[in-house]
Amino acid sequence: MTNPTTNPTTITAQPGTPFIDVVREFDATPAQVFRAQTDPDLLVQWLGPRELKTDLIEYDARPGGSYRYVQRDAQGGEYGFRGVFHAVVKDELVIQTFEFEGVPNQVAIETMTLTDLGGRTRLHTHSVYPSVEGRDAAISSGMEHGIRDSMDRLEELCTRD
């Protein structure tokens, strides 16, 4: 459910395609949103669903840099994610690979674009999975809840600054 006091998050996953598109507007500048996406100290404050704790093991947001983080639930479950950065353009663009360690070697590629709306910012993440089945499995895993929580928490962080 979308909190009515925040901007909505639109998640699109057309049947029969390997794509997931996430669009969200923020009452913040592209510089604020970009910083929250690429500064490890800020990233851990919003990445993931609220009920999980995120530990960044590595986060080197530059072309060729790597990242890895682990999310833990209250029952001791651990979920690891990793990837490398292909492109990082300040305040504009991040292109990175994305692998859930629970499904090794099924690697997606994500393109995150920021558009300046004049003080406000539109974030668009286009994810491409290696198969339609892999995309469907990711959606079925509860990813949508995690994305909505992440986007709401990112907005809270950006508007708190």
Next chain:
Amino acid sequence: MTNPTTNPTTITAQPGTPFIDVVREFDATPAQVFRAQTDPDLLVQWLGPRELKTDLIEYDARPGGSYRYVQRDAQGGEYGFRGVFHAVVKDELVIQTFEFEGVPNQVAIETMTLTDLGGRTRLHTHSVYPSVEGRDAAISSGMEHGIRDSMDRLEELCTRD
């Protein structure tokens, strides 16, 4: 046209999908094929269509490593390609991003798998583009000719060793 004295290369690009699959068997071991894929000195000897000259600018085949190469034709045309390696597993697997610099920020992800057939090797490359249109444009650019030449040249190199 496939040279009848070599193994065939199968290229599959189903309409309406962003995928390209290339399958080729080699009369060589996985170790030979993997080495030709990851050793820069060998890679330049087979990568690309025969009529182009390939210059490797950078080729660091390890997780987080980057690559860039430029292919030149006799008329002075230049075609640059770049990416980063997400995974490199000796004799088995390479996962890398792939960007044609002529179409910036449209980045594909490629998974190359080697299967040991007992002295012979099956190579399968699964490429995923960020859109169906981007995949179609890549195919229209003459990529298929380049792939067939590359695979034939790779076989020549592996069986010459």
